[in-house]
Amino acid sequence: MTALKCIALIAHDQKKDDMAEFARRHEAELSRRRIVATGTTGGRIKEACPSLDVTRLKSGPLGGDQQIGAMIATGEVDMLIFFVDPLTSMPHDVDVKALMRLATVYDIPMALNRATAEILLTPGALGA
Numbered sequence: 001m002t003a004l005k006c007i008a009l010i011a012h013d014q015k016k017d018d019m020a021e022f023a024r025r026h027e028a029e030l031s032r033r034r035i036v037a038t039g040t041t042g043g044r045i046k047e048a049c050p051s052l053d054v055t056r057l058k059s060g061p062l063g064g065d066q067q068i069g070a071m072i073a074t075g076e077v078d079m080l081i082f083f084v085d086p087l088t089s090m091p092h093d094v095d096v097k098a099l100m101r102l103a104t105v106y107d108i109p110m111a112l113n114r115a116t117a118e119i120l121l122t123p124g125a126l127g128a
């Protein structure tokens with residue numbers, strides 16, 4: 001597999017603390033990639049890891065998931081780590097589904113929970 005260039009990070013509200021902690025622990029690995037994130041998630045990651053260069057897109061309910069989906073379709077994002085909250089209904093559920101669909105269509109590694117994300121970021125798991 002070719003080296004990853006860009007990782008998209010997203011977390012629903014109930015999972016944002018988890019994402020901030022995840023980013024902190026993997027800061028060294030993440031700093032070697034381009035990081036894009038939905039708006040609020042990106043802000044939390046930046047707070048947790050001030051040295052990380054994070055491109056913040058729109059907030060999820062305002063189109064951020066769709067922006068990341070478009071970047072997957074154009075080959076600009078090659079891994080998706082999305083800590084989803086399965087216990088809360090979302091007004092933008094259709095956008096979330098569309099994003100997951102595109103990640104599947106383009107066959108990029110996609111983690112929807114922390115356990116899978118840990119595996120994807122295991123050093124050497126997906127190329128240098």
Ligand SMILES: O=C(CO)COP(=O)(O)O
Nearest residue numbers: 038039040041059060061
């Ligand atoms: O809602 C989201 C993903 O569906 C995340 O958006 P925020 O990071 O802006 O909260």
